[in-house]
Amino acid sequence: MIEKVLIANRGEIAIRILRACREMGIGTVAIHSTADADAMHVRLADESVCVGPPQVLDSYLNKNAILTAATISGADAIHPGYGFLSENADFAQMVEEHGLVFIGPSFEHINMMGDKITAKAAVKAAGIPVVPGSEGAVTDPAEARAIAKEIGLPVIIKAAAGGGGRGMRVAKTMDDLEDALRIASTEAATMFGSGAVYVEKYLETPRHIEIQLLADNHGNVVHLGERDCSLQRRNQKILEESPSPALNDSQRTEIGEVTRAAIQKLGYRSVGTVEYLYEDGKFFFIEMNTRLQVEHPVTEMVCGLDLVREMIRVASDLPLSIKQSDVRFSGHAIECRINAEHPETFMPSPGKVGLYHSPGGLGVRVDSALYSGYTVPPYYDSMIAKLIVHGTNRNECLMRLRRALDEYVIDGLDTSIPLHQRLMEEPDFVNGNYDIHWLERMLDL
C-alpha cells in the first residue's frame, strides 16, 4: 500500500490531491519553486521540498529534482496532477525505474495517446468513432487535395504532436488548402519539434463532449458519463457541465459504452478522458487525455465518486470500488474556472489577494489555493479557483451557481467571476444552446 505521496504539482490540483491522500491516511510531500514558498499546497502538506527557481523548466518540470525530492523525502509514489509532467511518458517511466509508483496510466499508454496520429489509429482500431481524414502524416499538397475532395470541405490541418489548439489551420476552399498545409507544418515544426501534420474534416458547429473513464489493473473499466466542455475561449475551457444539455439518455449510454469497451480493449489503467466533437448526433474522436482533468469534479459531483481516491487505489493495485452497474448519475453539476484575469480584456492579473471569502452552503464546492493575503505569482497558469455547484436538475444548478458567484469575494485581483455572472444571464447558455464557437461569438472575438 502507498504510504507517502509526492505531489508533483502546485495550486488547486496539488491541494485536491493532498486532500484525497489525507482522507486515505497517506502522507504528503509538496514540491515547490522558490516563488511558491508560501503557497497553500506547501502550507497544508506534511512535508515540502523546494525543487527550483520560479521558472517551470527548472522546478515543476525538473524531472531530476522531483525524483530526488521523492527519494530524499521517502515518498513511495508520485501524483503528477494535470499539466506539467502529467502526460510526460519519459517522466512516468523514470518514476517507475526508480522503484516508485506513478499514480496514473502506464508510460506506454501516455506515449500512445501523446502522438495524435498513433492515438487516432489506436482508438479507431478499438472501436471509437474518429473524424474522417488522412490515415497518417500528410506533406504532399496533392494528397491533401485528394483527401479534402473525399471527405468534403472545410478541412482542418493539425500538428501530429500538437495539443491545446495550437498548430491548427482551417481550409475552407481548395485554394486555401496549400497555404494552410505549409503554415501548419512550419508552426508544428517550431512548436512541437516535428512538422508532421494530418488533414481532417472540419466540423462547423460542434460541441466538445468528453467521456470520463476509470480503469484498474484487473481488467475493470467503467465510464462515468460525459462532460460538456463547449464553452471555450481560444481552445481553453471556461465552464464545464455534466450531463450535457445536448445528449439524451440513450446517446449517453451508447457513447459511454462504446468508449468504455474500447479503453478496456486497449488495456488502459487509471483515469482517462476521451474527448469528442459532437455534431448532428455523431461523435468524432479528438484526443485522449491520459491524466486527471481540471474539470474532473463535475463528474465527481454527479457520480458521488472521488476520482483521486480511485486513482490511488488503482495505483495500489486494488480493484475499482464500483462496477459499471453501480454508477448512478444524480442531478446536474457545473464547474466555473476562475482565472486571475480581466473579465473582458482577459489580461492576466497576478498580485496580492485582499479579502478572500469563498461561497458556502448546500451543493457548493470550491477547489482553490487562494487565501486572504496570498500573492498570486506571475509565473504560472492564471486559474486560481474552481467553483463547482451541484443541483437536482440543471435549472436548480444554474440558480445555485448564480448565488454562489454573487457570494464569492476575491479582492485585489481582476478575476473572471464577472464573466461567469454574465454567462448566467445569457439565454443561449441558460437554454443549453451553445457550441464550441458560441463563447467567442458572445465575446465578439
Added chain:
Amino acid sequence: MIEKVLIANRGEIAIRILRACREMGIGTVAIHSTADADAMHVRLADESVCVGPPQVLDSYLNKNAILTAATISGADAIHPGYGFLSENADFAQMVEEHGLVFIGPSFEHINMMGDKITAKAAVKAAGIPVVPGSEGAVTDPAEARAIAKEIGLPVIIKAAAGGGGRGMRVAKTMDDLEDALRIASTEAATMFGSGAVYVEKYLETPRHIEIQLLADNHGNVVHLGERDCSLQRRNQKILEESPSPALNDSQRTEIGEVTRAAIQKLGYRSVGTVEYLYEDGKFFFIEMNTRLQVEHPVTEMVCGLDLVREMIRVASDLPLSIKQSDVRFSGHAIECRINAEHPETFMPSPGKVGLYHSPGGLGVRVDSALYSGYTVPPYYDSMIAKLIVHGTNRNECLMRLRRALDEYVIDGLDTSIPLHQRLMEEPDFVNGNYDIHWLERMLDL
C-alpha cells in the same frame, strides 16, 4: 407564489434561508438589531430593516417590529429559522392574521407540540412510542410514588412547558422523589411560568435519535431517516450524524414509518422532527420540534434534498417534490457545530475575527455567517459555523471531517474546533460507541 421572504433570524440560519430563496428567485428581507448592522445576513440580503437594539426581546423577539418590517418591505412570507420566534404559536398566528405566509407548520401544531403533556398524549394516540410515565401533570408526591413503583426507578421529573434540558430532576431512590418533585416544580414555575411537571421512566444510557419529517398541505408526508445527536454537553448538541451508527436498516425503516404515519395522522405540514431516546432497541418519544433544526444539513447531505426549498414549496401550497419511495439515503454525513467558546473551559469568546478561511473540496459544506474582520457580538448564541461533511461511508466521512477541521482557520477567537479534533481521535466516537452521557464523561464534567 411567494415572491419576497422576510427572514426573522440572524447568523448562519438566516444565510441558509437566504440562499434557498435566492436559488428559487425569491426576494429577501433581512432583519437585524443595531448590533448586527454589519452582519453577513444583512450584507447578502436584497433589503434589510433594523428592528431594534441588541437585546433579543426588543429585536429578534419583537413580534410587532418584525411584522411591521414585513409590511413596510412588502414581504409576503416570513421564515422564522430556528430559535427566536420559530416555535412561538402566537407569532405564527399573528403572521397569518396579517395576511402573510408563515413558512412553517400551523400555529395549532406549534401549540400542540409546545406543551410537553399535550404533545405526548397527541403523539401517543397517533401511534408513536412514548416513555412510560404519568398521563398528565403530577403534584401529589403519593401519585408520583405510585407511578415510580409501576414504571421502575430511576425516574425523571420534567417541566411540562420546558425544553432544552432545563427544569429537569432525576430521582434514583424513593427518598429522592419527593424533593425532586418539589424542586422541579418550583424551577418550572420560575422558568416557564407554569409549575406543571410530569414523571417519566429515566433511561440510563440512551442515545438521542431523531426522525426528520416533511409534509405538505395535500396529505403527503415523508420521513428522511434519522439523525444521531447523542453527542451533547449540558443538553446542547455538539455533533450530529446520519445514519446513526446504532441502527440497522430494518430499525431505521420501522421507526421512520411509524413516525411518518403518526405525523400524517396529525395532519402536520412543513418540516418537523420527532426526537427519541433510544435504548436496548426501543424508542421513546422526547418531543417534537415544529421547525427547521440546526442539524438539518446532515439529512440534506444524505438525502440530496434542500429542506428549506421544500418548506417554501409547501408554504406555497405546492406538493412535496418527492414521495417516500423516491427517498434514497446515500453515504454518511456529520455536522460539527463550531462555537465561539474555549474548547476546554467552554467560556464564550465573542470578538473580532482575524483571518477566516473555510475548508473546501469534495464533500465539504460550510454554513456560517463569519468573514475575515467580522466581530462576533456578545449578545447571541455562540454557534458561529457549521461544518458538514459527506462521505460514501462513515469511515470516509470521518477522515474527510478530520482533514476539513485541520484546514479550518478562524483566528482571533477561541472556537470549539479543537474539541472536534479531539473527538476525531476518541476510539469510542470513531467506533460509533457513545450515548448521550458519553461526551460529558469524556470531558470529565
Added chain:
Amino acid sequence: MSKSDKSPNIDAELVRQLAQLLEETGLNEIEYGKDDWHIRVSGGKTVATATVAAPLISASSAAIAATGEQDDDDVSSHPGLISSPMVGVVYTSSDPDTPAFVKVGDTVQAGDTLLLIEAMKVFNPIRAAKAGKVSRILINSGMPVEFGEPLLIVE
C-alpha cells in the same frame, strides 16, 4: 431600509481631505479608525493610503442614503438628534389634510408631539424630550423608517 451594494469603495475624497488637513496643520501623520475601518495618512507630500477592511458588501452607506438627501455623517452623533424608537411608517401630521406638527425653525416644548410612527396599525407619537428649536427634519411623511433611523434634530 437598505438595498445592498457589493463594491467596497476607497473613499478618495476622504484621502484628499486628510491630505489637505495635513498640509494645513503641518502635522506629520493623521490616523483615523472606526470599527473595521482604518485610514492613515502620513508625510505632507508622500503617498496616502486608505484601507477599508472586510466590508463584503457595504450596505450601511446605502441604508443611510435611503433616509433622506442629507449627509448623515454628522447627524448620527448630533446631541439633538431624535432617532426612531421603532420600525414603522413615519408621518409628519395626523392626517394628510392637516399641517405638519412641526417645521424647521419651530420652537418646541418638552412633550410636544413632533411626528407619528405607525406600527401594526397603532400611531405612536414621537415627542420632544426637551424644549428647543427644530433645526432639521430628516424624513418625509409616509416614509418607512428602521429602528434607530435619524428623524429630526431639535437643538
Added chain:
Amino acid sequence: MSKSDKSPNIDAELVRQLAQLLEETGLNEIEYGKDDWHIRVSGGKTVATATVAAPLISASSAAIAATGEQDDDDVSSHPGLISSPMVGVVYTSSDPDTPAFVKVGDTVQAGDTLLLIEAMKVFNPIRAAKAGKVSRILINSGMPVEFGEPLLIVE
C-alpha cells in the same frame, strides 16, 4: 525540508529588541512591516503590539530549523553565502573515510570543490566561485537539502 507547524508565534524576543531600540533612540513609535508580517511598538512604557497576519500554517520557520542549529536570519542575505543549486543529499567529503573538502577557517581558491551534492546518483561538486575563507558550514554531511538552502559561507 519543512514539517508544517500550525501555531503562529509571537516573537517575544523581537518585541523586546524593538522596545530596547525605542528607549535607546528616544523615538515614540516604531512600525515595521514586511509582506504579511507586521509589528508596531510605541511609547517607552506603553503597550507593545505585534500582529502576525495570515500565516495559515507557518511552515517557513520550520524549514529553516531543519537546516542546522544556526540562526539563519542573517545568513540568507549574507554576501558570501553559497546556496544549494539543486535538491539532493549533501556530502562534505568524497567518501566517509576521507577528510572533509573544507573546514571552518580554511582558505579556498576559486574553483575548489567545497561539497558534493548527490542527485539521481550523480555527485555534483559545489565549487567556490571566488577565493576566500570558509567562515561557516551550515549543513552536516549526509543531510538532504532543498533548492536554495544555505550550505556554507566563504568570505
